Amino acid sequence: MAGFIFWRLARTFLAIWALASGVFLLSRHDLDTALRLSLPDAASQAGSGAALLPENQQAAQQALRRRFGLDLPVFYVSRGPASPAGVRPWHWHGGRNQYHQWLRGLAHGDWGTSFRTGQGVAGSLRHALAFTLPLTGTAAVLAVLSALALAQRLATAPWWQRPMRAVLVAVHGLPLFVVALVLLLVFANPDVLDWLPTYGLGSPNELNPSTSQQLADGFLHLILPVSALVITAVPELTLQLTAALQQELGTAYATTARAKGLSAAAVVRHHALRNALLPTLAQIAEFLPALVAGAVVVEVVFALPGMGRLLAEASAARDYPVLIGGVLLTGAVRLLALLLADLCYLWADPRIRWQS
Amino acid sequence: MLVPKKNPSGVLLWLIFSSLLACSCSSKGSSHEAIRIRWVHDPETINPMALTNQAAIEVNNLLHLSLIQANLTNHQYVPALAAALPEVRLVGDSLMHITYELRPVAAWDDGRPILGSDVAFTVKLMFCPGLPNEVVRNQYHFIKAVITDPATPRRFTIVCRGQAPEYVKATGDFCILPAATLDPAGRLSRFTLAELQHRAPTAPADTALQALARQYQQGYAGHPPGQLPGCGPYELVTWEKDRFLHLRRKSHWWADQLHPAPLMLRAKPQQLEYVIIPDVATAILALRRGELDVFPQMPAREFERLRTAPATRAALQFYTTDSYNVVTAGFNTSRPVLADAATRRALSRCFDAGRLMKATQLGAGQRTVGFISPSDTANYNRALALIPFDPIQAAALLRQGGWRRAAAPTAGWFRPGPAGTSQQLRLTMRYRAGDPLLTTIALQFQAATAPLDIPVSLLPTEAGSFSEVLRVGDFDMYAQVLKGNPFMFNFTPFLHSKGIGVGNFTRFTTPASDRLIEAIATASSNASRQRLLRQFQALMQQEMPMVPLFFLPSRTVADKRLSGLNVGSLKPGYLATTIVRAARATPAP
Numbered sequence: 034m035a036g037f038i039f040w041r042l043a044r045t046f047l048a049i050w051a052l053a054s055g056v057f058l059l060s061r062h063d064l065d066t067a068l069r070l071s072l073p074d075a076a077s078q079a080g081s082g083a084a085l086l087p088e089n090q091q092a093a094q095q096a097l098r099r100r101f102g103l104d105l106p107v108f109y110v111s112r113g114p115a116s117p118a119g120v121r122p123w124h125w126h127g128g129r130n131q132y133h134q135w136l137r138g139l140a141h142g143d144w145g146t147s148f149r150t151g152q153g154v155a156g157s158l159r160h161a162l163a164f165t166l167p168l169t170g171t172a173a174v175l176a177v178l179s180a181l182a183l184a185q186r187l188a189t190a191p192w193w194q195r196p197m198r199a200v201l202v203a204v205h206g207l208p209l210f211v212v213a214l215v216l217l218l219v220f221a222n223p224d225v226l227d228w229l230p231t232y233g234l235g236s237p238n239e240l241n242p243s244t245s246q247q248l249a250d251g252f253l254h255l256i257l258p259v260s261a262l263v264i265t266a267v268p269e270l271t272l273q274l275t276a277a278l279q280q281e282l283g284t285a286y287a288t289t290a291r292a293k294g295l296s297a298a299a300v301v302r303h304h305a306l307r308n309a310l311l312p313t314l315a316q317i318a319e320f321l322p323a324l325v326a327g328a329v330v331v332e333v334v335f336a337l338p339g340m341g342r343l344l345a346e347a348s349a350a351r352d353y354p355v356l357i358g359g360v361l362l363t364g365a366v367r368l369l370a371l372l373l374a375d376l377c378y379l380w381a382d383p384r385i386r387w388q389s
Numbered sequence: 390m391l392v393p394k395k396n397p398s399g400v401l402l403w404l405i406f407s408s409l410l411a412c413s414c415s416s417k418g419s420s421h422e423a424i425r426i427r428w429v430h431d432p433e434t435i436n437p438m439a440l441t442n443q444a445a446i447e448v449n450n451l452l453h454l455s456l457i458q459a460n461l462t463n464h465q466y467v468p469a470l471a472a473a474l475p476e477v478r479l480v481g482d483s484l485m486h487i488t489y490e491l492r493p494v495a496a497w498d499d500g501r502p503i504l505g506s507d508v509a510f511t512v513k514l515m516f517c518p519g520l521p522n523e524v525v526r527n528q529y530h531f532i533k534a535v536i537t538d539p540a541t542p543r544r545f546t547i548v549c550r551g552q553a554p555e556y557v558k559a560t561g562d563f564c565i566l567p568a569a570t571l572d573p574a575g576r577l578s579r580f581t582l583a584e585l586q587h588r589a590p591t592a593p594a595d596t597a598l599q600a601l602a603r604q605y606q607q608g609y610a611g612h613p614p615g616q617l618p619g620c621g622p623y624e625l626v627t628w629e630k631d632r633f634l635h636l637r638r639k640s641h642w643w644a645d646q647l648h649p650a651p652l653m654l655r656a657k658p659q660q661l662e663y664v665i666i667p668d669v670a671t672a673i674l675a676l677r678r679g680e681l682d683v684f685p686q687m688p689a690r691e692f693e694r695l696r697t698a699p700a701t702r703a704a705l706q707f708y709t710t711d712s713y714n715v716v717t718a719g720f721n722t723s724r725p726v727l728a729d730a731a732t733r734r735a736l737s738r739c740f741d742a743g744r745l746m747k748a749t750q751l752g753a754g755q756r757t758v759g760f761i762s763p764s765d766t767a768n769y770n771r772a773l774a775l776i777p778f779d780p781i782q783a784a785a786l787l788r789q790g791g792w793r794r795a796a797a798p799t800a801g802w803f804r805p806g807p808a809g810t811s812q813q814l815r816l817t818m819r820y821r822a823g824d825p826l827l828t829t830i831a832l833q834f835q836a837a838t839a840p841l842d843i844p845v846s847l848l849p850t851e852a853g854s855f856s857e858v859l860r861v862g863d864f865d866m867y868a869q870v871l872k873g874n875p876f877m878f879n880f881t882p883f884l885h886s887k888g889i890g891v892g893n894f895t896r897f898t899t900p901a902s903d904r905l906i907e908a909i910a911t912a913s914s915n916a917s918r919q920r921l922l923r924q925f926q927a928l929m930q931q932e933m934p935m936v937p938l939f940f941l942p943s944r945t946v947a948d949k950r951l952s953g954l955n956v957g958s959l960k961p962g963y964l965a966t967t968i969v970r971a972a973r974a975t976p977a978p
Contacts, residue, residue, distance in 0.1 A: 066857045071441065072524060084555070084879040087891040089527035096523040099590055149441055150433045151521050151606075160630060214670060223677050223700075231675045232666050233632060336666040338631035351853050 034379075041375070045368040053361045057135060060353040061107045067351035068094045068103075071148045101148065106130045144361075145354035147347075154358040157343060164234070165327040165339035168255065172262035172328075173320050179263065180270035180313075185306065187271065188278035189297040198272070205268035213261040213334040220257060230254050232336035258335045262328055270316055277309035310381055318374035322367040326359070423635065423660035424951070424968050426683040427672050431631050431665050435617070436609040437564040438514060439521035444663070447961050451636055451661065452619040453564030456489050456508070458653045461957035461964050464875045466558055467653055470495050470503060470565055470620065472543075477557055479913075484533070485549040487560050493543065496643040497567050497620055505537035505545030510568035512547075513577045516585035518594070519602025525563070531556060534582055553911050554918065558876050570618040571608070576601045622656030622966065636661040656966045657953065676946065677701060682970070683954065684946045685962050689751045692944045705946050708956040708963075711755055711764045712943040713873040716745075718818075718830065718936040721865050723896040726812050733933040735786035736816075736866075739837040740830070741778035742938040748833075749826045753942040759926035762940050764958065765875055768919050770926040776936060780841055787814070787841075800842040815844045819858060820868040822849035827868045830938070834866075859894040867894065870941065874959060878922060879910045884934065897934030 060067075072093055073085055085093065098104050108130055112121045128137075138145060144154035187194050204212070221231040235250035281287060282305050290300045327341030340359065347355035379386045432445035437453060440446050450458075456471040468474060471489045478486040495503040512535050515525045533548040547560045568577075576597040608617065617625050622644065623636040637660055644654040664681065666672040673691055675681040687695075692709075695701040718740060720727045727733060746754045755763045758773040784794070792802040792814060802814035818834065820827035828849065835845040845866075850858060858864055871883070882888050885906045886898035905925050912918035929935070943962040947954050950971045955964040 066853060069856060069860070070853060073441075084877055084882055085524065085528055086879075086881050087885070087888040087893075089530065090882070090891050093523040093527045096526070096590070100521065100523065151436070151439060152434075157630075217671060217674060221674055221678065223674075227678065231678060231680060232671050233664065333667045334671055336632075336664070336668065336671055338629065342631055342667075349852055 038372075038376070041372050045365075045372055048368050049361065049365045052364045053139075053357065054132070056357050056360045057132065058107065060357060061131065063351060064098075064103055064353070065094075067148055067353055068097050070350050071097065071352075097148075101146065102131060102134055105134065108132050144358045147355050148352050149350055154354045157355060158340070158358050158362060161327070161338060161340045161343040162325060164337060165332075165341070166324060168258060168331070168337065168339065169262065169324045169328060171255070172259045172266065173317075173324060175259065176263045176266035176270060176320075177317060179267050180274055183267070183271045184274035184278060185298070185301050187275040188282060188301050188305070198275075201268040201272055204264060205272065207265070209261065209265045209328070209330045210334065212264050213258070213331055216257050216261055216264075217334060229257055234337065254335075258328075258331045258337060261331050261334075266320070270313060273316060274309060274313050277312055278305050281305035281309045307381055311378060314374055314377045314381065318370040318377075321370035321373070322363050325366050326363045422970075423662035424658045424683065424965065424970065425662045425664050425681050426965060427675075427681055427685065428634075428663045428665045429667055429686075432628075432634065434521075434609070435625070435628070436521060437566065438525055439523075443960055447965075448625075448634060448636070448663070449564055450621070451623040451966070452617060452621045452625060453566070454620050455562050455564055456491075457558070457561035459562075459874075459876065459959055460653055461955055461959050462652065464957070464959065466561065466876070467651060468492075469653060471561065475557060475561060479552055483551060485552045485556055486546050487549065487557055488544065488546045489561065490541075491543040492643075492647075494643050494646045495620065497570070497618070498624075498639065498641075499570075501567070501569060502543070503565065503567075503620055504542040505535070506542065507565055507568050508545055508547075509535040509537055509582075510572065510577060511563065511566045513580065513582055513585055514566060514571075514605070515563075516582065516588075517577065517602060517605075518585075518588060518590075518592075518598055520605060529559070529563070530586070532560065532582070551911075552913070554913075555877060555879060555910065565620065567618045567620070571605055572601055622654075623661060626660075631665055633665065634663045636663075652955070652964070652967065657969050658965065661965055676705065676948070679948065682948045682951055683963065683965075683968070685943075687944045687946050689749065689753065689942075689944070692946065693751050695946060704949055706949050706951070706954075708945040708947070708954070709753060710943050710945075710956050710962065711762065711958045712941050712962070713762055713875060713958055714941045715757060715760055715762070715871050715873065716826065716830065716868070716938040716941060717760075717871055718834070718866060718868045718938065719895045720934060721862055721867075721894075721896060722934055723862055724865055725806060726814055726816075727865060729790050730932045731786055731790035732792070732814070734931075735783045735790060736838075736843075737776050737933050737936040738779045738783035738786065739834055739841070739843075740776070740936055740938055741833055741837065742776065743778065745830055745833055746939045749829050750939075750942060753944075755940040755942075757937050757940055759929055759937050760871065760873065760880070760935075761922060761926060762873075762875070762958075764940075767915070768878075768922045770923040772923070773927060773930055776930070778837070780837060784841055794842060802841075802843060816865040817846045817848055818866040818868065819848045819850050819855065819864040821852055821855050826870070830868045860890065862894070862896060872960075878912075878918065880906045880925070881910060884929075895934040897932065899932065902928055902932065 072090060095104075106124075106126045106129070109126055109132070111124050111126065113124050115121050128134075135145065142155065144158070146152065147154060147157060150157070183197075187197060217231065218225065220226050220229045230253055232254075234254045235247065278301060282300065287300055287305055290304050291297070295303070325340060326344065327339040329341030329345045331337065332339045332341045333345075343355065344359040346352075347359065428444045430442055430444055432448055433441050434445055435448055435452070437449050440449060454470050456469060457466045457474060458469040459465075460467045466474065470491055472492045473490065476488045478488070480486055489505075489508075491503055491505070497503060512529065512532055514520065515522050515529050531549050531551055531553075533550045536546040536548060538544060549556045549560065568575075572578075579597065620643065622639060622642045624639055626635040626637045628634045638656055638658065642656065644650060644656070647654060664675075666675060666681070669688060669691060672681060672684055673687075673695070676684050692707065695705060696707050718737075720733050720736070722728055722733070727736075742756055746752060746756070756775050757763055758770060758775055761769045763769050787794075787802055791804040793804060794800075794802055804812050806812040816838075818831050820831050831847045831849075835847055838845050848864070859867060859869075882892040884893055884895070884897060884902065886893070886903050889896050889898065902925075905921060905928060909918060909921045909925060912921055929937075943956070943958065945954070945956050945963050947968075951968050952971055953967045953969040955967050956962060957964070
């Protein structure tokens with residue numbers, strides 16, 4: 034088992050490195066756009082000071098290039114300009130290239146500097162994760178627990194099974210932004226139910242709020258965003274698990290259990306559930322990258338900070354250091370989640386363990 | 390009221406939920422002392438050397454002060470740190486001396502007076518290596534020296550290379566920073582401005598400058614609350630990225646000694662809280678629930694809906710002003726089919742600016758003949774006629790441009806091209822994807838040209854890619870909003886031949902227009918500039934590299950309990966420092 038885990042980890046590490054390197058090298062082809070977007074817009078004379086004339090804009094772009102080390106060659110080798118004979122010779126740059134500097138920085142925990150804010154990428158990601166993980170983590174736990182409870186009930190074919198399935202299918206078809214806006218317009222609207230706050234995580238300038246008040250305030254602010262995430266995640270999990278449970282309940286061992294006099298709920302809980310969980314484990318593994326990648330729609334609608342907004346804004350502004358950091362992080366979590374799912378499969382189904 | 394009776398856990402949950410709701414209801418409304426203002430985006434940085442967006446400029450104007458400031462209400466520059474507007478002296482034909490004198494009461498928070506040496510230090514910081522000053526360094530490259538006089542330390546002269554009216558405003562419009570706080574060791578004083586300006590980028594790093602840059606960067610990177618040095622009326626309390634930025638009024642601010650205090654040097658709110666709410670629907674609900682006080686730049690439909698609904702009309706106050714943002718459509722004049730002015734003028738007749746204004750701004754805004762706002766009565770060319778929506782005239786102008794309309798099956802407009810080729814008038818129009826204003830303009834143009842047999846393909850383009858395709862010229866036409874102000878009349882970035890491949894997306898250039906743009910930028914008097922600007926508007930209407938459609942209005946909505954909110958056409962469209970929240974009425978015993 035240890036060997037298996039070691040080799041899987043090694044492969045995962047290699048895949049993460051290849052992914053990040055690919056994104057890094059691809060991003061170097063669009064650096065001019067990235068640098069231009071970090072300068073004032075030529076179509077805007079909004080700022081103070083003299084107009085940034087074209088020649089000055091180019092000089093500023095060149096200076097930015099130098100500040101971020103983008104004037105170095107991209108990789109260890111590059112092809113020079115064509116000689117009079119038409120040959121383009123290869124040049125070796127040693128460690129003085131962007132890729133090497135980036136890898137070295139990464140090894141020392143330096144994930145680079147944002148083109149726009151000038152702040153460290155690692156710090157920005159840490160700050161965003163501090164808001165994202167509680168939001169997405171709570172939503173994921175609640176969604177999984179709700180789906181487990183609901184699927185177990187639905188599998189026993191109660192009278193409300195059909196209408197509930199219809200509701201779940203309908204909700205499953207709704208985009209997240211619709212669910213989030215409906216919740217907002219129903220529960221934070223003076224014209225309907227003026228119950229919950231609309232945005233943020235609580236106000237910063239309450240007069241010396243106690244910890245309990247702050248917690249209650251934060252809890253209230255998280256009700257709608259978490260609900261939106263849970264409502265959109267539960268149908269998929271529930272429908273899948275219900276189908277898997279119903280299939281298991283039709284097998285011979287489930288019939289035997291019922292023949293022994295066990296209640297339908299007990300058959301589900303003690304016999305069918307573990308076997309039906311395998312596809313759900315894969316679904317939950319899919320959730321894990323979303324835990325760190327954030328939920329950009331919910332973050333925008335409820336004005337919450339987090340990874341989703343950070344990465345979406347970095348993407349729009351071509352802030353490649355932040356974007357590469359985000360890809361590295363979510364990519365790593367995705368690959369680790371797949372590894373985790375494989376390990377969970379081994380735990381859940383002894384047949385897989387024996388075969389491997 | 391329904392209360393679960395049998396299940397104890399249900400009762401507990403119900404109690405928790407009820408108490409939280411009660412807490413929610415009690416915290417709602419204007420229990421805050423701070424005036425809460427909506428921002429769409431985070432400032433990203435508050436470093437005065439690297440201001441990237443409007444929010445950053447706005448917060449810097451509260452933390453710091455410049456020598457002169459634009460007055461929101463009358464659009465004139467007025468003294469801020471300076472005691473009066475500067476004295477300007479032209480020296481020969483290549484130098485300009487701009488002399489300022491600082492207010493005697495102007496002082497830093499520690500009581501030290503603000504002196505000319507602080508201004509000289511700030512200018513040197515703009516050129517100090519190791520700082521993120523790439524933009525300001527290139528904006529203020531025209532400053533040759535700052536001459537201070539130990540005998541009159543509040544008086545100083547900024548020497549400019551070249552002579553241009555915009556230098557007067559530019560030299561007074563940057564945040565002044567304290568030399569003694571940011572550079573207590575006086576490292577920068579060992580260098581002259583010329584040495585810093587002419588320092589080669591590849592020069593070996595100077596340890597003193599490196600230490601200064603590191604110290605400066607650390608101060609702004611960590612943005613410790615209350616520790617950012619500035620002579621503005623507010624200090625930073627908290628800045629949570631993508632959440633809020635909280636400012637507190639300084640208890641002792643130097644301008645409190647001015648009686649009467651000029652409008653731009655008043656600071657009434659004790660606390661200002663800028664909250665970042667990207668979504669319009671969320672921000673409107675927050676405004677209605679009393680979780681937000683000021684909503685600037687509200688979209689037209691939402692503004693109108695709130696203004697006409699009885700409940701919100703009673704609770705909110707509504708302001709509309711003109712802005713200096715003009716909606717334009719541009720032509721790629723390097724494309725053979727759009728190279729001649731007649732074709733461009735013909736196509737300009739296919740934009741129905743009046744109806745577009747009605748459709749997108751519900752009738753608000755101002756039609757215009759050019760890039761100068763009609764509000765700027767001194768410079769606006771009223772002799773020119775507005776560009777009409779007239780497809781028949783468009784067809785006639787196309788014929789003047791050598792185009793001939795072919796009947797079906799090859800319906801369209803054709804004209805002979807070079808070397809026996811044939812050109813067909815077929816266009817692609819790009820605009821920023823997801824922008825309803827620009828989408829409406831593109832759709833209206835497409836609908837107007839369809840009966841004329843001019844095929845127009847619409848290409849909504851992602852924001853980042855949009856700027857790149859404009860720069861490389863991968864378009865026939867584009868729609869865009871140009872953001873301006875009433876002070877800068879330098880059209881070089883987007884209409885001069887120097888700007889081709891940088892900001893002149895139309896690639897329009899003629900020797901006459903280049904000369905006129907240069908003459909406007911260096912005009913020595915208001916009268917001559919007015920004359921040149923009118924000529925320029927006439928030339929642009931003749932050549933039509935861009936079609937100016939209309940100037941957008943600026944709409945602000947605020948809680949009715951606020952008073953003293955001054956709105957204006959200058960960005961950000963309101964003056965936060967004069968807002969007062971009326972005391973809440975105490976219930977009668």
